[in-house]
Amino acid sequence: MLISYTNYMALTRERTDTELASRLRLAVMRLARRLRQQTADPVTPSQISALATVEAKGPITLGDLAGLEQVQPPTMTRIVAALEQEGLVVREIDAGDRRIARVSVTPAGHRLLERSRGRKTAYLSHRLKSMSEEERELVERSLPLIERLIGDEER
Secondary structure, eight states: OOOOHHHHHHHHHHHHHHHHHHHHHHHHHHHHHHHHTTOOSSOOHHHHHHHHHHHHHOSEEHHHHHHHHTOOHHHHHHHHHHHHHTTSEEEEEOSSOTTOEEEEEOHHHHHHHHHHHHHHHHHHHHHHHTSOHHHHHHHHHHHHHHHHHHHGGGO
């Protein structure tokens, strides 16, 4: 079977892009796992994620929070109940519609997020210090591209 040079280059490029995507996926997953391991707090990664979203978007309804976290409402109800039990969030009934409850982060929740972020940042800082100046600059120059990869999903 004969294949044109243009088709060959397109197939080669597609294979290279697929390999790059696979390597990037694996590296991001491993880094995310390492960052999740940098916590000593009694909360799950799902709870930390929900807590951070409430901090950024709150006060927020459970339905809106479930949508942002991309989980089903019953799952979010369980996550928020666990956060409430730990004293990290509070539910407040909406004054205009008593059927609606909004979730807010408590001072303890803010402190937990600060500790969690601090540990994860310290871990990354330590890892970056083991790199050469040129490698750190390469990571810094790559950040806008990585941020662009995830940016469209969060809108």
